[in-house]
Amino acid sequence: MNPEYLLARSKNPEILEKGECGGAVSSIFQYLLDKEIVDGVLTLVRGEDVYDGIPSLIKNSEDIRETCGSLHCAPTIFGDLISKYLTEMKLAVAVKPCDAMAINELEKRNQLDREKIYEIGLNCGGTVMPITARKMIDMFYKVDPDDVVKEEIDKGKFIIELKDGSHKAVEIDELEEKGYGRRENCQRCDLMIPRNADIACGNWGAEPGWTFIEINTEKGRELVENTKKEGYIEVKTPSEKSLTMRNKIEEVMIKLAKKFQDKYLEENYPSPEKWDEYWNRCIKCYACRDVCPVCYCKECALDKECYVKEDQVPPDPLTFQGVKLSHMSFSCINCGQCEDVCPMEIPLAVIYQRMQKKYKNKTGYTAGISEELPPLYSPEKE
């Protein structure tokens, strides 16, 4: 379908005040729960502090209030939480672009029923590892990380709000030059607007107090239409200026991402000797395999003695990393989870993303976005 654009905001005064940019997303969730269109909403809830986002399944409409506000320091992924534990439910999910990509790959592999899911996309400029965030707030902002009550990313800055109501901002460029800021895979990500979700919501180009929504699917169009009809949100058409501004932000972000792709996947790409050093560190913990939201086979080649010897640590990179790469790199959505969870600090995401990019250039297959399965995918898998 042709994309449709609109501005929306909540008609519930409390949500309007508490929610991000007019609280349209919260109101859509409330509508879905109130009208019993979904059984639950899967989203992040703030845990012990602003650096702690916990995946939560929300059943009660009034609890949606607790999920208001952004959590950039919670790099979670939802895809396999759904395919492993929630397939029987009708669900609405707040998705970052990588969550939506994971859902797309799992759907193609019949691991979840897309019909049962409303994907409410959130524009994403990247996430920050929680402990990295705390360190950088201490170092660059000279602030006790425990004093931060809110954070946001806007106009190239990472902005924090403190207990006393004051704000402090630092340019993300400056943070990233020193090795802080967003996760490296996020720096390289060129999908900021989740057009693979039913709707994509965000503040780019929006007037203050409004959410800019791009409608991507028929289901998404109906959802926004009905949420409006039932009096949960009000909508209006964005101005030309809004659209131009949003496009411009997206363009700048994509350009920046390409720059980072060149930097991490080409210029600074580890040498073969460095890779040997990395593979020597592998303790064969399977964390990278287990966390991958796309990898799902019940019977895994890596559990077979012919590929991976039980007591061999580090494992033979040719059969361990090699088999994993040959199975998964075509479908890598660059969510960065494998790298996040690697106890030995092996920069796994760069090798996977690099291979997916090469594969994409040859075959046109974009993981997480293309509607078909990767050309080399075996349908025999279970």
Next chain:
Amino acid sequence: MLRTYFAEYNTNGEKMKVILNVAHSICPQCSVGCGINLITKENKVVGTYPYKRHPINEGKNCEKGKNCFNLITTKNRLKNPLIINKNSNLSKSNWEEALDLIVSKIKSYSPSQIGIIGSGNSTNEDMKTLKKFADALNTENIGYYTGNFPEFDIKTATFEDLEDSNFILIIGDVIKENPLLGRRIIIASENGAEITSVDSSNKTFTGLNSDNYIQIRTISEFLDNMDPNVLNKLNESSIIIFNKLDHKEEFEKIVDIAKNTKSKILPVMEQCNARGVMKILPSLDKNGIAELISNVKLLYVVGDNPASYVEESLNNLDFLITQDSSVNETTLLSDVVLPASCWAEKTGTFINTTGNVQKISKTVPAPGSALEDQIIISKIAKKMGIEL
């Protein structure tokens, strides 16, 4: 704070069974003290999820950590008290009967004939209750197994010290056996630190990831005649890490070397709360435990499995009581077995190997009629007329 949501009915009005909850916990598999999230569905733990907010491991776990939920769901969980029957088999009993038997047995021995063994895997709170119980019984035969690590109360290195160090001396295969501590060593190495490791095998995983690996015959021999190339590198920005010792005395030797060279030390014990229990119970090595057992007639074991390392010494006992969350070699030899909650089923604290106190919270109910250690101990005490 929102954590748990019960989705009871679906849109067709049918009762639904989906309950999904992600809760913070601490990994009980070694003394590093990593954070781990437990995923529960329908009030049962079904898996783990990275806990990226945790300062020790930032969402990274080793395979044992990632699979620690199996300790909760294993088929070997004890669900009911067991009592030995006429045919010398353990058979299902109930709390009333089991506690009555225990109390009558304890009362029939003098304090010096009663021994108690705790565990470095238990919470501080449970072990404090155990110690109070021992004090009330007036028995001095109490302790817990710490391998060859003696009791110590010295300042040890932090993870930050490790990352900032210039030279790290490792005794044992630390990177493989304590991977999330290993990660700090890898980071230090990337930051330019020089890594030397020593062990008795001809090669180790840690050795493979070190700048220098030295094969040694015994730790004592290495410490007594330390290679000048190693000794000269030890200074105030160095750390000596060790997760094994051949003898207790080697601990003092390492402490002395650290003192003389101004370097820091980081002993890494096996059990998740070994360092916490050290403040509560006497630390005992294999001989110490064997001696304790040989001096008593009735033994009460809470959370440990002495049959796995001093089985023979158990033969002379009149009566053996074990309290554990799962079946092990010792429960199988016992006269009474009491089912205990595991770490995910109780609230309390652990102290990790760098001395950080960490809280654990009850995430799921215990199976069957299992109870928390301190509740069981208190029940026994109460039946004996002891106020803890």
